[in-house]
Amino acid sequence: MSHAGSESEDGMLSNNQIESPLGEEGNYGGSANGGVALKKGPWTSAEDAILIEYVKKHGEGNWNAVQKHSGLFRCGKSCRLRWANHLRPNLKKGAFTQEEEQLIIQLHATMGNKWAQMAAHLPGRTDNEIKNYWNTRIKRRQRAGLPLYPPEVSLQAMQESQRCLNIDRIESEHKSQHDTLLSKNYGIPNIMFDNLKANQSILPYVPELRDITASSMLMKGVSSSQYGSFMSPIMHRQKRLREETTLLSSFSGGMKNEFHLFDQFQDVNKAAQSFGLPFPFDPDSTTKNPEFFGENQGSHTLANGNFSASKPTAEAVKLELPSLQYSETDLGGRGLSCSPSPLIESVDTFIQSPPTGTVESVCPSPRNSGLLDALLHEAKTLSSAKNQLSDKSSNSSTITPGDNADSFALNICEKEWEDYGHPISPLGHTATSLFSECTPISANESSLDESPSAETFTEANVKSEPVDQIWIADRENESSTWLDITFPEALLDSDWLEHDSACGKGQVIVNNAMGTLLGDDLGNEYKQMAAGASVSHGWGRSSCSWDSMPAVYQMYELP
DNA sequence: AAACTCGCCAACCGCATAAGC
């Protein structure tokens, strides 16, 4: 704004017009502030002392007043930055410890470039430090042709993503139960949070969840990488929503990165197929899936027009997670009629007045999640095969809007879940296995920066073959009813979740695929949840950590 | 010894948004 603009202006005052109270030579080429040029460039110890003194007297904040009260010829912004990054107490100086480095990697795998949020998890460290560290690390590893994340971190993020994807699905499917449950004062099932807590062992930085509430979950859900725990507790609600939306967009950033990662493969199409993506991509997919860009505007992975899957980008690697920014041209070109702001507003609307009687979510859903979609598709394939054998009656699990949660739970639990609660996941290729097939895992890798060798990476291409084959076989078998795996809703609309058109969207028929989809651990969680007749509060479809997706899609970086 | 490259770091810049008027 004007403030920022004034800072960057080069409204040069000649140096002889400036009288520094410090009598120091300095770069006063900065902006004029009330006729006084403000110094730029490195801070001197004298300036630091002045600033420290000022903060001691007046406290933090009101940074623009620093110059007035202290005679420091620095803009408020600069003062704030100096204080935050160098002068404030309890700052930890020096190199990052190994633990800190590991934490940063884990946090970044989950959050993306949310430096400020990451800094909140590293006491004494600043976002700038973390950012610098990360950028340096990226460069280093890029140069070495190493994966951005160690396999174990990628795997963790992958697992978290899948878990939350599943939770999210459950939530969407049960949203129709929402009002009934609320009226009966059902709470969030403890089991869910117990399970989430237990999962903390996976990512040790996940804070305690004991204080989590339905509302806080709702508030934090979309962006919360680890169950909503990354948001500052004092963060303004709308601010959170902004963050959430941004983080949702991080998902698309992850997708973008994903396609950068494909550049590493000799054969892009094969690489994509290894991840379960339908290659060759149709650049004009909008015409074939108009709803993708219209109704499902929440997914702006493609809508932002930042990448064309059919044209692997040759631009420089940019491991950023783009914010939710659209250009009119992009939107128009894609036939997208919405703008980002309606999305944000819709999220807000959703929070303020949760929708009733619909499973449609105002929150973006992670379409085109690539790897995860591959899993869904795979699960679907297996489930279809199973259905052919068992030919279960879907009516047994039909839920009517009037059903209470207990009956729903019984349906799920007794009719379906028993089949899939087996310790061994019915997913022949679970997220883990699929991932491992595509990830250059080095069993001996322990150090975070000791990444797989180039040889190992090459091996990954070979290992991905089975997935590739599954995919192709599936295409052949289902050529007549081919579903675009880039659009999981297509799966949900088919035999994954059979929306009973006669009874409305809220009436879902959960078939075997549901259990298949959920896998074992979440399946148990889901089972217990259902058995407890407590279907969780209707937070948004994307309440789970889509922002963790970048981890999956940033497994590799370009050399 | 000079030139060059690279990594690190501090600071700047642009942008978004909340708050106050």
Add this chain to the structure above:
DNA sequence: GGCTTATGCGGTTGGCGAGTT
């Protein structure tokens, strides 16, 4: 509601020192 100000965040730049050629 519109404008201005303050604040925060993430991306980028540029200076500097160390290492290499």
